[in-house]
Amino acid sequence: MEDESWTEVMSRRNRPSQPTYVPPHLRNTTPFPGRRLSARGGRARTRGATAPPHPPASFYDPLTQTRASRPFHTVNAFSFDSPQKTPKAAMDGGATRSYAVDGGGGGGVKFDAYEDIPVKASGEDIPPPVRTFAEIDMGKALNDNIRRCKYVKPTPVQRHAIPVAMAGRDLMACAQTGSGKTAAFCFPIISGLLRGNVLGKPRRGGARVAYPLALILSPTRELSCQIHEEVKKFSYQTGVKVVVAYGGAPISEQFRNLERGVDILVATPGRLVDMIERTRVSLSMVKYLVLDEADRMLDMGFEREIRKIVERMEMPPPGARQTMLFSATFPTEIQRLASDFLTRYIFLAIGRVGSSTDLIVQKVDLIQEKDKRSHLMNLLHEKRAQGMQGEHALTVVFVETKRGADALQLWLSKKGFSAIAIHGDKVQMEREQALRSFKTGSIPILVATDVAARGLDVPHVTHVINYDLPKDINDYVHRIGRTGRAGKTGLATAFFSDKNLPIAKALAELMQEANQEVPTWLTEYAATSSYGGSGRSHRGSTFGGHDFRTDADTSGNGFYKSQYADAISISQPHDASYGAQHAGAVDISQPYGAQYADAIAISQPYDAPNGSQYAGALAISQPDDAPSGAFSYANPLTSSFSATAAAEPFPAGTNGYGFDHGSIVASGWD
Numbered sequence: 001m002e003d004e005s006w007t008e009v010m011s012r013r014n015r016p017s018q019p020t021y022v023p024p025h026l027r028n029t030t031p032f033p034g035r036r037l038s039a040r041g042g043r044a045r046t047r048g049a050t051a052p053p054h055p056p057a058s059f060y061d062p063l064t065q066t067r068a069s070r071p072f073h074t075v076n077a078f079s080f081d082s083p084q085k086t087p088k089a090a091m092d093g094g095a096t097r098s099y100a101v102d103g104g105g106g107g108g109v110k111f112d113a114y115e116d117i118p119v120k121a122s123g124e125d126i127p128p129p130v131r132t133f134a135e136i137d138m139g140k141a142l143n144d145n146i147r148r149c150k151y152v153k154p155t156p157v158q159r160h161a162i163p164v165a166m167a168g169r170d171l172m173a174c175a176q177t178g179s180g181k182t183a184a185f186c187f188p189i190i191s192g193l194l195r196g197n198v199l200g201k202p203r204r205g206g207a208r209v210a211y212p213l214a215l216i217l218s219p220t221r222e223l224s225c226q227i228h229e230e231v232k233k234f235s236y237q238t239g240v241k242v243v244v245a246y247g248g249a250p251i252s253e254q255f256r257n258l259e260r261g262v263d264i265l266v267a268t269p270g271r272l273v274d275m276i277e278r279t280r281v282s283l284s285m286v287k288y289l290v291l292d293e294a295d296r297m298l299d300m301g302f303e304r305e306i307r308k309i310v311e312r313m314e315m316p317p318p319g320a321r322q323t324m325l326f327s328a329t330f331p332t333e334i335q336r337l338a339s340d341f342l343t344r345y346i347f348l349a350i351g352r353v354g355s356s357t358d359l360i361v362q363k364v365d366l367i368q369e370k371d372k373r374s375h376l377m378n379l380l381h382e383k384r385a386q387g388m389q390g391e392h393a394l395t396v397v398f399v400e401t402k403r404g405a406d407a408l409q410l411w412l413s414k415k416g417f418s419a420i421a422i423h424g425d426k427v428q429m430e431r432e433q434a435l436r437s438f439k440t441g442s443i444p445i446l447v448a449t450d451v452a453a454r455g456l457d458v459p460h461v462t463h464v465i466n467y468d469l470p471k472d473i474n475d476y477v478h479r480i481g482r483t484g485r486a487g488k489t490g491l492a493t494a495f496f497s498d499k500n501l502p503i504a505k506a507l508a509e510l511m512q513e514a515n516q517e518v519p520t521w522l523t524e525y526a527a528t529s530s531y532g533g534s535g536r537s538h539r540g541s542t543f544g545g546h547d548f549r550t551d552a553d554t555s556g557n558g559f560y561k562s563q564y565a566d567a568i569s570i571s572q573p574h575d576a577s578y579g580a581q582h583a584g585a586v587d588i589s590q591p592y593g594a595q596y597a598d599a600i601a602i603s604q605p606y607d608a609p610n611g612s613q614y615a616g617a618l619a620i621s622q623p624d625d626a627p628s629g630a631f632s633y634a635n636p637l638t639s640s641f642s643a644t645a646a647a648e649p650f651p652a653g654t655n656g657y658g659f660d661h662g663s664i665v666a667s668g669w670d
């Protein structure tokens with residue numbers, strides 16, 4: 001495909017060598033009055049010098065990179081709107097948040113931290129970014145609400161994405177955690193609905209069928225609830241009706257809400273499919289489709305259900321609807337899948353690839369499995385000794401398993417640290433209660449599985465501890481992104497044991513990229529690790545700061561250049577005009593990396609069995625009698641499960657998946 005796109009670094013920071021690097025949030029600011037800073041207004045000791053160990057006797061201050069004798073986050077204390085408040089209360093009574101958007105010193109949140117991050121945009125005819133909300137005509141009602149929310153000026157992702165979305169363009173946007181992606185897709189939708197003169201008009205079908213005009217899908221119940229609260233706030237007094245639907249809560253109540261009318265439906269996929277199958281929701285009038293955490297939604301186990309919703313449940317096709325995909329990470333292979341949903345889209349990468357901003361100080365401690373508990377105890381005692389506790393110093397501890405979460409929570413409680421666990425085996429009420437107690441600070445430690453890794457916006461999380469590191473570096477990016485949000489600083493500590501060798505290389509590269517201290521031992525592990533090379537996760541692709549379409553060669557034949565020696569990637573020609581785009585397409589994707597050296601994944605047109613629209617497409621499926629492991633017919637993303645997949649007979653009539661993804665990965669999917 002011709003690289004018809006342009007890529008512009010809108011404001012690239014000329015990154016100085018590490019010793020003199022000062023992260024943006026420390027430039028020309030005085031975060032702690034009275035604290036000694038360097039002459040340049042940065043910290044007293046520059047990064048790049050010797051790595052300070054996690055000191056057992058004092059707390060490591062991410063602002064100064066030194067040991068601190070006082071709490072480090074008090075300066076950032078501000079009160080966000082509580083999701084429990086009604087929109088009215090939240091906006092009129094509760095919104096005390098204020099942001100030092102001018103980057104001025106003293107207290108407040110410094111959104112200027114995002115000012116000079118690199119921005120890449122690719123695609124045809126890209127609408128230019130704006131600098132202020134006033135430059136975009138989003139309508140008085142919405143502007144009033146933006147003011148009520150005290151959003152003084154747009155964050156970079158908003159500056160770039162809102163004009164694109166307001167111009168009606170499809171969008172794939174990759175921007176750092178906590179940088180305001182939610183508003184970036186909410187504002188154009190609300191504004192579009194208000195301008196479109198479609199609200200309150202009778203929609204076809206019986207009164208019992210709901211016809212949302214906008215659909216926002218997110219991977220977890222808690223995130224859907226949070227987005228719902230945000231959309232309600234933004235659409236306050238506009239007449240836009242917003243409803244949320246998610247699993248684990250009584251469906252009858254959600255039906256009643258739908259019956260009262262819905263313009264914007266926020267949903268988790270499982271509950272939505274249920275509602276559609278019961279013919280209580282129709283997607284036939286959807287004009288706006290958003291996949292939040294889009295890479296997660298198209299990740300293993302989840303893609304099939306999303307495809308069902310987007311491609312087989314009456315949803316208008318690309319072009320007839322506007323589709324927007326957002327995440328902080330967007331691996332190349334997922335971009336490739338996602339591009340099926342989009343037409344003539346614009347790709348935005350805001351901030352450095354896979355980075356979670358310089359606002360998060362990342363530390364990694366080498367530790368044996370058996371010593372993790374005592375190490376955690378040391379950290380918590382340090383924090384307590386520094387007076388860092390209570391509602392303004394919340395800690396999230398990520399663990400690998402649900403059982404592990406319960407066990408650790410119990411143990412912490414016995415040791416006198418008030419903690420609560422959240423994971424997919426808890427009933428919804430318990431999950432909501434856990435999150436509420438944590439958000440209010442009444443229980444300041446949340447022990448969580450990945451169900452809490454994405455999207456959750458809890459203002460006072462000052463510390464994220466990866467007690468068990470995730471296997472995928474992208475998950476790490478999202479987890480640590482629970483702190484350092486909205487311009488605030490945060491600390492992320494990872495416990496690295498010998499189990500984590502496979503992630504060593506990607507972790508070291510990520511930390512380096514984010515100008516963090518990389519311990520020598522991690523660099524050494526990274527050098528010996530054959531895994532996760534070049535900042536790639538084991539799923540094999542970059543975090544997503546790069547538009548995969550620009551990898552195409554210039555011949556326009558749909559061959560994507562191989563990044564790996566053995567890889568052949570013949571993807572379907574994404575530049576083919578839609579409608580004919582799958583005709584004759586052969587998609588031979590992947591070997592992701594050395595570990596899949598022998599793999600040939602010939603994945604197949606998803607709808608070949610069903611769809612005349614793919615007529616002529618070649619589906620090469622696994623022969624039933626192929627020797628186990630002869631090749632991977634499964635979705636390449638699931639290659640790590642190939643043993644399972646190969647052992648199972650290939651079920652007739654499926655879409656080429658040898659097993660039910662859902663049975664393997666259920667965590668966090670609602």
Ligand SMILES: Nc1ncnc2c1ncn2[C@@H]1O[C@H](COP(=O)(O)OP(=O)(O)OP(=O)(O)O)[C@@H](O)[C@H]1O
Pocket residue numbers: 080099150151152153154155158175176177178179180181182183327328454455456457481482485486
């Ligand atoms: N323009 C703005 N001015 C001030 N605050 C903002 C602005 N935009 C967003 N925020 C606040 O910033 C916080 C983070 O926003 P949001 O949750 O949308 O981040 P995100 O990019 O979606 O993060 P994640 O990748 O973790 O999902 C929220 O509390 C939100 O209210």
